[in-house]
Amino acid sequence: MCVTPDRPAGNVVDLEDVATTTQALQRAARLWPDQPAIIDDQWGEPVQLTWSELQTAVDAFATALIEQGINAGDRVAIWAPNSYHWPIAALGVHVAGATLVPLNTRYTATEALEIIQRTSARALVVAGMFLGTDRLARLAEAAGDLDTQTNLSVAVRIRLEADDQRDTIGVDWTDFLASVVDHDTTEARTRAAAVAPTDISDVLFTSGTTGKSKGALAEHQQTIAGARAWAQNGRLGPQDTYLMANPYFHTFGYKAGILPCTLMGTTMVPLAVYSPTEAMRLIETRAVTVFPGAPTIFQTILDAPGRENHDLSSLRLAVTGAAIVPVVLVERMQNDLGIETVVTAYGLTETSGFVSTCTPDDDNETVAHTCGRAFAGMEFKLSDAGEVLARGKMVMAGYLDDPQATAEAIDADGWLHTGDIGTIDAKGNLTITDRLKDMYICGGFNVYPAEIEQVLSRINGVTEVAVIGVPDDRLGEVGRAYITTAAGASIDEASVISHAREKLANFKIPRSVVFIEEFPRNAAGKILKRELS
Structure with a gap:
């Protein structure tokens, strides 16, 4: 376990004054120069810095x-x-x-x-x-x-x-x-x-409803504000060791991982390829205390053969989300894995991943059924149509080279239109109930059907495509493609999936294909996806 050293002499920037990632790193090096920042066990001989x-x-x-x-x-x-x-x-x-x-x-x-x-x-x-x-x-x-x-x-x-x-x-x-x-x-x-603080720290891409990806521009001050709020909510410190199965290219691994650790002096333990066996080994050997991940990760550990042979008692905090979280899963994480604190959160790329969160003091029902209250520095409300609108320190500067999309996403009062439908209870807890867009979430990754539909529509003989998300026990949701074909076309499910695999990342590939004679449509001729199942 890491021990916090005495505060070093000299000018050390206070945490609340940190507004760039470079300041965060300099502060960490001054406060905890000899404390472990990274332990990477994936190289035979561990790499420690x-x-x-x-x-x-x-x-x-x-x-x-x-x-x-x-x-x-x-x-x-x-x-x-x-x-x-x-x-x-x-x-x-x-x-x-x-x-x-x-x-x-x-x-x-x-x-x-x-x-x-x-x-x-x-x-x-x-x-x-x-x-x-x-x-x-x-x-x-x-x-x-x-x-x-x-x-x-x-x-x-x-x-x-x-x-x-x-x-x-x-x-x-x-x-x-x-x-x-x-x-x-x-x-x-x-x-x-x-x-x-106003310099652009990163451009993270997230697909749009048109199928073309959009790059969210985040300023250093926006990125740091989110990382600080996340770290403080989780009560991270130099005494913690953080197992990082969430990919670094994602806000969950980068802005809720690398940067909170840098702000708080928490030791990072990266994991490139997730498996419950390797995760449990690292938790035991590195005395991991913090382990965020999608619900499916914790389910695989709970169901892993030989789990009782691993000492997981060091775990104190688990953060999950990006999918429905059953109350029983929260209870098992606490009772079977011995995790003291389990929280859920909600965010999107356009807010550096931070809109709302539960806290360590929330009960299991709140954690499982809601996304909690606004992160420090953020606020949210519902539009008349029930859409979740978010505003605050973490909202992006805009989309890369797309002022029109930026204006459509962020209104004149600074409210980001998330595209999600939600409810807010009497205690101020947000619950996401639906999506204005067709997006679904597969294994924690946002998937936008329009992009997949464009790819599949290029298959010779395909006349029209509609893709929806359907429930999956392991990944939360997976894609199902509905296709109409030209007369005499020779297309089957295997060939469609094979074509998708050549053009798309794995999480975007439909897991099933249904061939139909015609699509259900509204009066304007638009496909009624809600009638596809």
Whole structure:
């Protein structure tokens, strides 16, 4: 267990005065220089970094970016699973004065290439060979020529597997950092100090109802406000160790993970590939105290064979959401796993993931049936139509290169129109009951049917497509595609799913296909998805 050291002498920024990620890192290095910041057990020999060592690594990464020509305000993408590299790269991007663009690891190369092109990313940090896929090689194939099809000036390759050959494309992570050993980090420190609260910290992409993804622009002050509120609600501190199964490219792993830990001096334990066995091993060996995740994660641990052989007693806080949470699951997490505090929350990419939350003092019924009250710095209300409107410190600056979509999402009074339908009880607890949009949630990831429908409509012989979410015991919801075909077309369920697998990330692929003669429609001819089931 970590022990909080005496407060160091000198000027240490108060937590409430921290407004940028660079300030947060500097503060952590000053307050807890010898405390463990990251413990990564995925490498045979564990990789451990203290907060002072993390800052040194971040400064080196930022310096290497600068020497590769990355300027303040440039965009740098990360396309890699959870490992100790990710926080170094993400914070290094910010220290260099640049903007972070996280890429979903489930993206196909075509999907990742589109985001890289739309953001004009100048650098890419990418996993090499991982789980049988070489992402950088696939990206090069999709682009044809990275030099002419993108603005990338450098691609830093993280070698996660032993058989990943060094003669493949990309600059090796180790070589990238070694290139600036003993170099002066003054420029990196100068840029870090110049980062302003209103500078854009990151661009996180979330699909729109039209099927085209939209990049939510978050300022440093918005990102930090959310991370601080999340950390304080969970009562995080340097005595905690946080198991990170939530992907870093997602707000849950990045803004409710890396950044709260940096603010509070909490030790990070990344996990790239989730399994209940590995999660339980890490909880036991690393005395993990904080473990957020989707409900399905906790269900797999509760049902895991041999669970009784693992000591999980160190767990004190679990945070879940992004799906319906049964009361019995909350009770089992507390009784069977011994977790003292279980809370649920609600947010969306446009608010850095933070709108409302339950607190450690809420009862099980409140935790299971509601999303709690507004985070500190946020407020919400319902429109006349019952849509949830949110306003406050965490609401995005707008959408990348899309002023029209921004104006449609955020009204003149600063209220973000979430697209979700909800209710508010007498105690101020928010409950999400439906969606104005067609979006459904598969394994914690938002899925927008319009994007899938566009892909499936390109299959030769398909005349019309409608995709809906249907209940699934493991993932919460999965996609089901309804299709009409031209006369004589030779299309079956397997061929449709195979086509989707070539074009879409796994969580977007429909799990079933239903062929119908015609769609139910309203008077205007619009398909009535509510009548499909």
